[in-house]
Amino acid sequence: MPYQQKSREEGVKLSAERRAQRVEKLKAAVSEIMSTDFARGKERITLEIGCGKGHFLSAYAEAFKDELCMGVDLISSRIRDSRNKAARLGLVNAFFEKAEAGEFLDALGGGILCEKIFIMFPDPWPKKRHFKRRLIQTEFLDMLAGHCAEGARLYFRTDHEGYFEWTRDLLLENKNWQIMPGETLPFEAVSQFQRILPVFNTLCCRLCGKS
Numbered sequence: 001m002p003y004q005q006k007s008r009e010e011g012v013k014l015s016a017e018r019r020a021q022r023v024e025k026l027k028a029a030v031s032e033i034m035s036t037d038f039a040r041g042k043e044r045i046t047l048e049i050g051c052g053k054g055h056f057l058s059a060y061a062e063a064f065k066d067e068l069c070m071g072v073d074l075i076s077s078r079i080r081d082s083r084n085k086a087a088r089l090g091l092v093n094a095f096f097e098k099a100e101a102g103e104f105l106d107a108l109g110g111g112i113l114c115e116k117i118f119i120m121f122p123d124p125w126p127k128k129r130h131f132k133r134r135l136i137q138t139e140f141l142d143m144l145a146g147h148c149a150e151g152a153r154l155y156f157r158t159d160h161e162g163y164f165e166w167t168r169d170l171l172l173e174n175k176n177w178q179i180m181p182g183e184t185l186p187f188e189a190v191s192q193f194q195r196i197l198p199v200f201n202t203l204c205c206r207l208c209g210k211s
C-alpha cells in the first residue's frame, strides 16, 4: 500500500478511536447526571447545542424547574462559566458538558430523548468553502430526529441571513422536521451573542410523523 494511503487510513482509524473514547467518557458523564436526585427516573431532556456561557439555558432552567436541561459546547471555558452560572442560581436541573453535539447525542443512546432542542446563534461559517462546517446539515438534522421524543420541538435562531436561509431550506426538504410558522420560542432570555446581535431570525420546528 502506498505510504500516503496507509497514513491516511491510519489517521481515519485513529480519529474514529478517539471519537469512540470521547463518547464513552460522555456516557459516563450522562450517567452521572441521570443518577442525581433531580434526574433519576427521567427520560426526557431539554438540550441546548452550542450553549456558550449558558446565559440562555440557565435562565430557561430557572423558569422551567421541572425540566431536565443539558447544555453542550465545544469550549471548556464556556462550560465552566455555564456551570458557575447554574451554581450561582442554585439550579439542580441544569447540567453542562464539554462535548461536540453529535458525540453527545451518541452518548445519550436510545433511552434519553430530547423534547426541546435550542440552537441559538450557531457559528455561521459565512464563507462558501466553510459551509461544510456548519452545524446544520441534513445528516445532523436526521441524527437529531433519531434522538427526539414524540412532538419534539427544534428551535433555531441566527443573526446571519445566509445561515437562516440555508437552515430553512434544509428543513423544508427534510422529512423528519416541519417548520411551524405560527410558533415562537417557549421562553426568551438574551444569550451572550443575542446581546451583541440584536437582529435575528428564528425557526420553530416540530418532529414529523409524531404529534
Ligand SMILES: C[S@@+](CC[C@H](N)C(=O)[O-])C[C@H]1O[C@@H](n2cnc3c(N)ncnc32)[C@H](O)[C@@H]1O
Binding pocket: 049, 050, 051, 052, 053, 072, 073, 074, 075, 078, 099, 100, 101, 102, 119, 120, 121, 122, 123, 135, 191, 192, 193, 194
Ligand atoms: C456563536 S456561539 C453562540 C453561543 C450561545 N448560543 C449564544 O447565543 O451566546 C456558538 C457556540 O457553539 C459552539 N459549537 C460550535 N459547534 C459545536 C458543536 N458541533 N457542538 C457543540 N457546540 C458547538 C461554539 O463553541 C460556540 O460556543
